[in-house]
Amino acid sequence: MTTASESESRRIVENAGIPVSRWKVASNPDEALNAAREIGFPSALKLNGPSIAHKTEHGFVKLNLKTEPDLLNAAKELLENEVNDSNLIVTEMLSGSREVIAGVVRDPQFGPCVMFGFGGILAEAIADVEFRLAPITSYDARDLISSLKTNGLLEEFRGEEALDIDATIDLLIKLGELAEDEQILSIDLNPLIIVDGLPIAADALVELKGETT
Template sequence: MDGGRAKRLIQKAKKEKRDLLLPEAFEVLRAYGIPVADYQVVRRKEKLEKVMEKIGGPFAFKAISSDISHKSDKGGVILNVDHLKKAEEAYDRIRKLNGGDLSVLIQKMILNGKEVILGAKRDPSFGPVVLFGLGGIYVEVLQESSLRLAPINRLEAEEMISELKASAILKGIRGERPLDMKALVENLIRLSQLMIDFPEIEGIDINPVMVLEKGAVAVDARILLTI
């Protein structure tokens, strides 16, 4: 873990009295060993083709703005971009959201695996709390999650996952191959430690994390600070 790198990003945002921007949140996660789907920030349209060749598609185009917290509600996320013309249109649409001032984050879409949610908040009575839940369609159907006080150890992280009714889908059912539970457990532990190390973090929402046969990768993230 690279606590110094995370500290610099968090202190910069706090000094500017704002929450972390999307690429900053991704870099803090990476600093703590939580994998993030490949991405790059683009500020000039002529760079699109080169970036797309480097990352490999299909792509998600995302707005970078402290004023747009729920990006998808504002049209700040465009999915399934698979060729240059569509990429140029997506780039222009996102840039127009804030008078042309927005940078655009281009991210490789993870099309396989299962969606889960990792989160954390700072409870006024109990302190830092870590959350785990299933994502995608399972959020609406089951509406269940597990909570633990941070810091958590490996056994507690494993229990957070196994106590959910639908956690069997991660272990492989109906002929599906089991997913990487060890990577998911590791992400929960590292998220827990991040909350312990930085009391200025009010909350973290990593939604979704894609759990694969090998690895568990963050696709979107918000880190809120006590300003």
């Protein structure tokens, strides 16, 4: 098994038609600055490379960089980690107070499965997620969403729009199609931030079959 870099992971899910936050790869602080100017501030900066999972735990993520000096400093700091075969990825900071999680996993009994549920830092503690076997129909996806215990949290909330159910169904169907690719062992879209009702992946992690290339 090999963990694809964030940029490769994003490319895989984006090619499948799943919305992700805007992003650009940079190999040095100056390129990162140009990328951030293009994407807009505040932005996020992360170390990008294969086999970098759990970026937050390793301190490989700098969020909410508001100014150009902040961004340049963060870029230099990240590159000091000297992780082999890595560069930087600049991403848009999405604004939305609610997060969901979606993904793909291969079950030894049932094969590829699509997951969706309540996300954010409490995701694993709350563990309000549901699975369906890939591929999934729109009925399956709708039933999955409505069977979440906390689905009330996805309705209109403090001036924010309710989760767009049709867009979410579309996303889950596309994840299900990706899950049928046997090269893909797992996908994490964690978190997806709800922006104007639409779930957009702020991070993507894909695990692929075979050795690191």
